[in-house]
Amino acid sequence: MARADGRRQPPGSRLIWPLLAIPGTVWLALLFVAPLYVVVAILFGGTDPILREPVPVWNPLDWDFTQFTYVWDHIVGSQPFFRPALVRTVLYVTIATLLCLLIAYPVAYFTARFAGRWRGPLLAALIAPFWISYMMRMLAWVNLLQTDGLVNRTLSAGGLLDVHVNWLQGHATTVVLGLAYGYVPYMILPLYAGLDRAPTAMLEAARDLGASRWETFRRVTWPLSQTAVVVSLLVTALPMLGDYFTNDLLSGSPSTSMIGNLINNSVLTPGQTGQAGAFVLIILVVSVIPMVLYVRSTRSGADVMS
Amino acid sequence: MADHQYGARRRSVVKGALAAGVSAPALWTLLSACGTKTSSSATVKIPSPTTPVTWPMSKVNEAIAAGQKPKAGTTLRIYNYADYLSPRVLKDFEEKYGVNIRLSTFNDADEALTKVASKQLKFDLYFPSYDSLGKLIGADLLRPLTHDYLTNYDNLWSSFRDPWYDRGARYTVPYTIYSTGIGWRTDMVPDDIAGMDNPYDVFWDTTYAGKMAILDDWHTAMSMVLLRNGIHDINSTKQSDLDLIRTQLLDLRKTMHPKVTISMYTDMPAGQYGLCQMWSGDAINTPYYLPKSVSPSVMRYWFPPDGKGEVDNDLVVLLAQGENPVAAHFFINEILDNSVAAKNFGFTGYQPPLNKFTPSTLVSDGYLPQNLATAVVEEKDFKVGFPLLQLPPASDAAWHQVWQEFKAGG
Numbered sequence: 001m002a003r004a005d006g007r008r009q010p011p012g013s014r015l016i017w018p019l020l021a022i023p024g025t026v027w028l029a030l031l032f033v034a035p036l037y038v039v040v041a042i043l044f045g046g047t048d049p050i051l052r053e054p055v056p057v058w059n060p061l062d063w064d065f066t067q068f069t070y071v072w073d074h075i076v077g078s079q080p081f082f083r084p085a086l087v088r089t090v091l092y093v094t095i096a097t098l099l100c101l102l103i104a105y106p107v108a109y110f111t112a113r114f115a116g117r118w119r120g121p122l123l124a125a126l127i128a129p130f131w132i133s134y135m136m137r138m139l140a141w142v143n144l145l146q147t148d149g150l151v152n153r154t155l156s157a158g159g160l161l162d163v164h165v166n167w168l169q170g171h172a173t174t175v176v177l178g179l180a181y182g183y184v185p186y187m188i189l190p191l192y193a194g195l196d197r198a199p200t201a202m203l204e205a206a207r208d209l210g211a212s213r214w215e216t217f218r219r220v221t222w223p224l225s226q227t228a229v230v231v232s233l234l235v236t237a238l239p240m241l242g243d244y245f246t247n248d249l250l251s252g253s254p255s256t257s258m259i260g261n262l263i264n265n266s267v268l269t270p271g272q273t274g275q276a277g278a279f280v281l282i283i284l285v286v287s288v289i290p291m292v293l294y295v296r297s298t299r300s301g302a303d304v305m306s
Numbered sequence: 307m308a309d310h311q312y313g314a315r316r317r318s319v320v321k322g323a324l325a326a327g328v329s330a331p332a333l334w335t336l337l338s339a340c341g342t343k344t345s346s347s348a349t350v351k352i353p354s355p356t357t358p359v360t361w362p363m364s365k366v367n368e369a370i371a372a373g374q375k376p377k378a379g380t381t382l383r384i385y386n387y388a389d390y391l392s393p394r395v396l397k398d399f400e401e402k403y404g405v406n407i408r409l410s411t412f413n414d415a416d417e418a419l420t421k422v423a424s425k426q427l428k429f430d431l432y433f434p435s436y437d438s439l440g441k442l443i444g445a446d447l448l449r450p451l452t453h454d455y456l457t458n459y460d461n462l463w464s465s466f467r468d469p470w471y472d473r474g475a476r477y478t479v480p481y482t483i484y485s486t487g488i489g490w491r492t493d494m495v496p497d498d499i500a501g502m503d504n505p506y507d508v509f510w511d512t513t514y515a516g517k518m519a520i521l522d523d524w525h526t527a528m529s530m531v532l533l534r535n536g537i538h539d540i541n542s543t544k545q546s547d548l549d550l551i552r553t554q555l556l557d558l559r560k561t562m563h564p565k566v567t568i569s570m571y572t573d574m575p576a577g578q579y580g581l582c583q584m585w586s587g588d589a590i591n592t593p594y595y596l597p598k599s600v601s602p603s604v605m606r607y608w609f610p611p612d613g614k615g616e617v618d619n620d621l622v623v624l625l626a627q628g629e630n631p632v633a634a635h636f637f638i639n640e641i642l643d644n645s646v647a648a649k650n651f652g653f654t655g656y657q658p659p660l661n662k663f664t665p666s667t668l669v670s671d672g673y674l675p676q677n678l679a680t681a682v683v684e685e686k687d688f689k690v691g692f693p694l695l696q697l698p699p700a701s702d703a704a705w706h707q708v709w710q711e712f713k714a715g716g
Binding site: 048049050051052053074080081083146147166169251252253254255256257262265266267268269270271272273 | 445
């Protein structure tokens with residue numbers, strides 16, 4: 001068989017790539033497409049008359065759009081009581097992600113460039129939070145942030161000052177800091193991987209050509225690490241978008257509800273499970289947009305490289 | 307041209323994979339396996355003290371035969387609120403009968419009903435309130451009790467042996483009794499709440515903004531608004547009452563920033579807040595969670611002295627999905643035993659409605675301190691108090707919608 005470039009393909013090569021794609025396609029179908037269809041079938045399905053449990057409707061011709069319309073109307077309509085939680089989510093996630101970047105970039109930069117023989121132990125220390133469950137780490141903060149907890153005791157300088165901040169009583173600051181604390185390890189690792197791969201020859205060339213440390217960082221290191229930054233922002237921000245646990249543990253107040261809380265509340269409330277599906281679709285759309293932009297940017301970058 | 311080739315290659319990959327077995331019919335079968343189910347009947351009886359209900363015996367789930375013994379090595383699955391059963395009681399039962407107990411917990415009745423209705427978790431015992439009983443029986447989720455196993459049944463207060471929500475106790479056994487009132491710490495709340503003209507107003511007093519909590523239980527929290535306004539029909543189906551609840555609840559959220567939780571019994575002793583809506587059993591439990599540096603005498607609980615507040619009892623029922631109904635019967639009988647119930651009360655703080663526990667002597671018997679004597683529930687409280695009842699489906703949906711708006715924080 002002749003290819004466009006004139007070279008012959010070995011026999012059977014047409015089948016190799018589709019065969020190699022089977023595991024990934026099966027994985028995608030079972031763990032993404034099928035669950036997503038279940039969510040959609042519940043969103044556009046019915047409700048049991050007694051238990052008010054969701055009754056999925058598999059045939060799209062029989063779908064009922066009431067639940068989706070209800071959610072949509074309460075986001076953009078005259079009584080938009082879902083909207084603040086959505087705005088809050090975007091705000092909290094943006095601030096927490098930027099905080100993560102501020103914390104993670106210097107740490108990853110130091111580890112990749114200057115840690116030397118301490119690189120191994122430092123990396124182990126950076127991965128250490130993954131050994132402890134997210135819930136346990138948040139529960140530790142509950143103890144620290146209690147009114148008579150270590151944070152207030154420290155702020156009160158051992159009792160000299162009267163500090164009674166109710167950190168756990170619906171403070172946006174606490175939730176944002178909790179999110180940043182919880183997700184920062186997810187950002188450090190991809191950043192480290194990206195910075196570690198930056199060719200040192202280019203950095204040395206910049207210095208040899210008279211660039212200062214700051215100029216080298218600004219004109220060489222930062223541009224080289226941008227892909228890693230985008231990846232780490234996505235890896236961190238996307239799970240944060242659906243987070244409900246941080247708010248539940250560190251606030252517990254409706255004043256700091258995020259979209260994850262709306263999903264959790266709807267799933268656990270008879271008659272409202274379908275609405276959770278609508279929120280899931282919203283998160284999905286919001287998540288897919290930056291992913292598409294990222295894929296487009298990396299493809300155009302690859303084209304330029306080639 | 308390059309893009310076109312890329313696209314064509316991707317399509318051939320997907321085609322190849324589909325041809326290899328992930329076909330649309332296969333996917334369809336997989337999704338259909340998720341099941342589509344509805345309850346067998348669309349009509350639900352709603353019991354109340356004035357309209358008692360005798361439930362029909364289930365035609366689908368038969369009562370088990372008498373005279374059997376639990377099989378050693380089997381597993382008994384229990385579904386209950388967290389910290390609502392003494393670990394000591396569970397362990398003793400395991401040792402006595404050689405049965406393994408697996409306890410799963412839930413945060414609120416809605417969550418529990420959602421999971422129980424899935425029928426997938428094979429729970430043997432479930433501890434609901436009577437406001438979900440009609441749904442559980444209507445959807446054929448319960449197995450009738452075989453009373454031959456319940457030799458301790460007569461230990462119950464006489465008024466609880468043939469309750470209005472289940473005449474003949476065909477499906478239920480009373481578990482605990484409790485009232486819903488206001489809990490506070492005198493070292494954090496200087497006001498004499500019990501002495502106020504309308505103690506419920508304290509939840510709207512901005513002095514305590516950001517320092518208070520209400521129960522994460524839609525019906526309990528919302529009915530408190532009605533009681534604040536002197537409306538005693540806490541199961542109202544009137545739109546005007548629901549509008550009142552909505553207005554005042556949203557006002558409470560905006561001005562008070564309450565924590566919405568059911569963990570008052572640990573949060574308040576830990577000093578997270580000093581004021582909350584509270585169940586009496588949790589109030590009784592608070593002294594055990596206080597730091598050593600804080601005296602139990604700071605804890606207070608208020609319930610309307612005339613008894614015109616919310617009073618309820620929880621139940622234990624046998625789920626049809628369970629695989630160990632014999633051990634489940636033995637367990638129910640065990641918690642009706644006076645000494646076992648005492649152990650359980652000592653841990654949970656929730657009173658069992660048993661003859662052994664005379665409300666007037668609970669303080670002198672050392673079950674709770676004098677400053678929390680108001681948390682004791684007496685048999686007469688059920689004559690004047692108001693129970694939370696199941697609401698008709700349309701009202702239930704409307705109440706839930708208001709609660710959803712409140713919790714969305716919009």
